[in-house]
Structure formats: structure tokens, C-alpha cells
Amino acid sequence: MASTPTILTATIFLFLFLLKSTISQPTTTTDCTGRWIHIRRLPTRFNLDLLFNCSQYPLFDNFCPYLPNHGLGHKTHPLSRSWFRTDPLMLELIFHRRMLEYSCLTADPNAANAVYLPYYAAIDALRYLYGPDVNASADHGLELFDFLQYDSPGIWARREGHDHFLVMARPSWDFSQPLRNDPPSWGTSFLQLPEFYNVTALTLEARAWPWQDHAVPYPTSFHPPSLAFLESWMRRVRRSRRSTFMLFAGGGGISATPNIRRSIRNECTSNVTQYLGAYVKLCEVVDCSNGVCEHDPIRYMKPMLQATFCLQPPGDTPTRRSTFDSLLAGCIPVFFEELSAKLQYTWHLPEEIYREFSVFIPKEEVVFKGLRIVEVLMGIPRTRVRRMREKVIELMPRVMYRRHGSSFNFRATKDAFDIAIEATLHRIKSRFEEEVAFE
Structure with missing residues (x-):
């Protein structure tokens, strides 16, 4: 296996080569009306140089192992073509690499409908969250803003940042500490800075009220290179035998304090029951405590393939990567908070279709009123269960990030990246039209 410095050096040189060659040759085969994007040239201290610090945050993790394959991580098996040990923090790197393949890039910012900032915000945030600048978290982003103001300032000034967007591979809460918190609390203040109020931020979990951030799917470990x-x-998902009725893959729920995860663990037993004419395991828990599942998809994907329902309780924040893992396994997600998905991923999973592919059970009913999850799920007719699973399978392409360099015919199938870009362009256009209307 190549050493970390070798991997990083190769990654940086390839990125620089791709960036130069890609944006200097705009497409001539695609209708790019309203879809032109300019990639802002940022000094490497805002992105690629940050990768060299991958082992410098002992309170966080050594993320060096997750850098290969442009952020997809190492393959789960040497012969694997689609499965990688992907870390969600690498979404910024994954997105940057995919942007270099975007079919409507322009070197002229004045011709662009949107400007992409390839700033690795979540990776840069580690020094404020876990590193030496923990007491200066209100400064996060100011250096970037200074650069945007003084290097080709006309690009920013043209629309005061309304046409700019970036990816931030953490929940928005990690960038939302009030500027004057004393003493400081968790997070940086990037999204609280007035300087960035107009910028669109694509995050793994969005806040419920500000317009500036919008949630995009967590990257899973599945990154197929072709439609085949x-x-x-x-x-495989369609023909998988569902021998487990419901499954929870996660940690927590072991404290005495009443909470939804504790209720799930108490309800889950090893009892076998009859469902849809077959004997199945009533409930299974895949213990993912202490992060043991994070980079080992085999540990949880195989059980998910064998389960009918996958329970998705909130944890430290409402959303979970496991939601997207379960969708890729054909396992019907069961939500206990609307903020877990329905009010988050509206671009990729529109609110109006949630009843078609998921189940919602209010956590208060389970934790404080004794409602049994299994009884709710057992009451769903088998015909509806089959329709829901088919809808889950239909949604798969929308929530996965295909591999960079994928086959040409595969690019006609919109994945999570394509949908995010399309919606971001629409959002920027609508925002600009609103500003013009009020002038």
C-alpha cells in the first residue's frame, strides 16, 4: 500500500492537472443554457494543502486512510469496483473531483450562472473544533472572505456572493456558533458570519430556518463506475431474502434516561415470529458503538439486505448516514423525527413521496406512551410493504454518489451530485430574481 505522503502528492498533482485541463475546454455537446459554472481558483491552502494535516487531530481521528481514490477511500476488497471505505468528511473532496467532470464549466466568471468555491470547509474546521485554534472559532472563514475580496474582487461583487456555493461536509450546527458566545460553545461561526449570508452551503444536515444551507445526502460506501x-x-437487492423483520444499526441507548434508542433496544429481542407467511427474526441490533461500523460497510450492509424495516432514530443530531445505507440495501427506513430526513433532503427525497417509501412513528409515542414499534410495522399490509420496497429501489440512484470517471452512458442517470448541482443552480437563479424584483 502506498504511503500517505505519496497518496497526497499524487492527489494534489492530479487535481491541479484536471482543474487546468477541464475548465479551459468548455463542452460543445451539451446545452448549457442557465447551467454554466465557474470553479473559483483558490490557493491550495484552502483545499489540497489541508489534506497534509490528516493525522494532526488526535482528538478527532486520523483521516489519512480515507483520502485515496479522491476521497472515496480504500476499496473494501482489492477486486471491488463499487464499494469503498468512505468517510462522510470526504464529501468535499468527492464533490470537488466530480465538479471537474461537470459538463458546463466555464473559465469566464462573467458567463457563469454559479460560482463553485472548492474550499474544504469541514476539514479546515478541524483546527477550530479539535486543534490549536479552538478558541478562535469565530474567525473560521474570514481568511477565505479576505481572499475573495482582494483577488479578482469583481467575481464576488457582481452579485455580492448570491451566485456562490460550497460544500461543507458536516451538519450545519457545527458551523453555527453565535459570534459572541462567551464562553465559546461547540462549533465554528462560519454560517453566522454576515460576509457569507448570501452564499449557498450544501451540508450533511441543514438548520430548519436559514435559507443559506441545504442538506445533501451523506456519502455511503457505494460508488458504482457504470450503469451495469x-x-x-x-x-441483488430485489431478490434478497428478508429474514429479519426490523433492524437497528447504531450505538447508544444504554443509559437509564428515557430516549428513543433505549426504547428500541428494549423492544428488540431475538424472538422469531411469523410474518408474510415466513418465520423471521423479529428484531436485530447491529451494535455500531464507538464507530466500529463507520468504515466497514460489510458489517451493516449484509444485515440490512436481510431486513424489511431499518429503524432510523436521531442521535446527537436528527440525521444519520444510516438512512442512505438502508435505502441502498432496499430496507424501508422508519423515522421518528421529521427533521431526520423529511425536512432535510427535499431536493433528493421530496416531502410528498415519503409515505411511498418510509414509515414515520413519533418518538414521543414510543418513549413516553409505550407504543410498540413492531405492532405499528406489523399492521402495514404486505402489498404496501412490497410497493414501498420497490420505491426504495427506484430512489437508489438519487441518493448515491457514482464514482468519478464513470462510463459515459451512466452519466445520463442523475445521482446525488447531479441533483444537488441542478437544484443549487435553480436556487441561485430564484434568489437572484427575488433580489431584482425588490430593487
Whole structure:
């Protein structure tokens, strides 16, 4: 296996080469009306140089192992073509690499409908969250803003940042500490800075009220390189035997304090029951305490493939990567808070279709009123369960990030990246039109 410095050096040189060659050759085969994007040239201290610090945050983690394959991480098996040990923090790197393949790039910022900032905000935030600048978290982003103001200032000034967007591979709460918190609390203040109020931020979990951030799917470990690999996986999911009725993959729930995870663990037993004419395990818990599942998809994907329902209780924040893992496994998600998904990923999973692919059970009913989850799920007719699973399979392409350099015919299938870009362009256009209307 190549050393970390070798991997990092190769990654940086390849990124620089791709960036130069890609934006100097705009497409001539795609209708780019309203879709032109300019990638802002930032000094490498705002992105690629940050990767060299991958082992410098002992209170966080050594994220060096997750950098190969442009942020997809190492393959789960040497012969694997679609499965990687992907860390969610790498979404910024994954997104940057995919942007270099975007079909409507322009070197002229004045011709662009949107400007992409390839700033690795979540990786840079580590020094404020876990590193030497923990007491200066209100400064996060100011250096970037200074650069945008003084290097080609006309790009920013043209629309005062309304046409700019970036990816932040953490929940928005991690960037929302009030500027004058004394003493400081968790997080940096990037999204609280007035300087960035107009910028669109794509985060793993968005706040409920500000307009500036919007949630995009967590990256899973599945990154197929072609349509054939995706369709092969979908066939496997369809024919998988569902021998477990409901499953919870996660940690927590062991304290005496009443909470939804504790209620799930108490309800889950090893009893076998009859469901849809077959004997199945009533409930299974895949213990993912202490992060043991984070980079080992085999540990939880196989049980999910064998389960009918996957329970998705909130944890430290409402959303979970496990939601997208379960969708890729054809396991019907069961939510206990609307902020866990329904009010988050509206671009990729529109609110109006949630009843078609998921179940909602208010956590208060379970924790404080004794409602049994299994009884609710057992009451769903088998025909509806089958329709829900088919809808889950239909949604798979929308919530996964295909591999960079994928086959040409696969690019006609919109994945999570494509949908995010399309919606971001629409959002920026609508925002600008609103500003013009009020002038």
C-alpha cells in the first residue's frame, strides 16, 4: 500500500492537472443554457494543502486512510469496483473531483450562472473544533472572505456572493456558533458570519430556518463506475431474502434516561415470529458503538439486505448516514423525527413521496406512551410493504454518489451530485430574481 505522503502528492498533482485541463475546454455537446459554472481558483491552502494535516487531530481521528481514490477511500476488497471505505468528511473532496467532470464549466466568471468555491470547509474546521485554534472559532472563514475580496474582487461583487456555493461536509450546527458566545460553545461561526449570508452551503444536515444551507445526502460506501454495476446491485437487492423483520444499526441507548434508542433496544429481542407467511427474526441490533461500523460497510450492509424495516432514530443530531445505507440495501427506513430526513433532503427525497417509501412513528409515542414499534410495522399490509420496497429501489440512484470517471452512458442517470448541482443552480437563479424584483 502506498504511503500517505505519496497518496497526497499524487492527489494534489492530479487535481491541479484536471482543474487546468477541464475548465479551459468548455463542452460543445451539451446545452448549457442557465447551467454554466465557474470553479473559483483558490490557493491550495484552502483545499489540497489541508489534506497534509490528516493525522494532526488526535482528538478527532486520523483521516489519512480515507483520502485515496479522491476521497472515496480504500476499496473494501482489492477486486471491488463499487464499494469503498468512505468517510462522510470526504464529501468535499468527492464533490470537488466530480465538479471537474461537470459538463458546463466555464473559465469566464462573467458567463457563469454559479460560482463553485472548492474550499474544504469541514476539514479546515478541524483546527477550530479539535486543534490549536479552538478558541478562535469565530474567525473560521474570514481568511477565505479576505481572499475573495482582494483577488479578482469583481467575481464576488457582481452579485455580492448570491451566485456562490460550497460544500461543507458536516451538519450545519457545527458551523453555527453565535459570534459572541462567551464562553465559546461547540462549533465554528462560519454560517453566522454576515460576509457569507448570501452564499449557498450544501451540508450533511441543514438548520430548519436559514435559507443559506441545504442538506445533501451523506456519502455511503457505494460508488458504482457504470450503469451495469448499479443495475446488478439493484437486482441483488430485489431478490434478497428478508429474514429479519426490523433492524437497528447504531450505538447508544444504554443509559437509564428515557430516549428513543433505549426504547428500541428494549423492544428488540431475538424472538422469531411469523410474518408474510415466513418465520423471521423479529428484531436485530447491529451494535455500531464507538464507530466500529463507520468504515466497514460489510458489517451493516449484509444485515440490512436481510431486513424489511431499518429503524432510523436521531442521535446527537436528527440525521444519520444510516438512512442512505438502508435505502441502498432496499430496507424501508422508519423515522421518528421529521427533521431526520423529511425536512432535510427535499431536493433528493421530496416531502410528498415519503409515505411511498418510509414509515414515520413519533418518538414521543414510543418513549413516553409505550407504543410498540413492531405492532405499528406489523399492521402495514404486505402489498404496501412490497410497493414501498420497490420505491426504495427506484430512489437508489438519487441518493448515491457514482464514482468519478464513470462510463459515459451512466452519466445520463442523475445521482446525488447531479441533483444537488441542478437544484443549487435553480436556487441561485430564484434568489437572484427575488433580489431584482425588490430593487
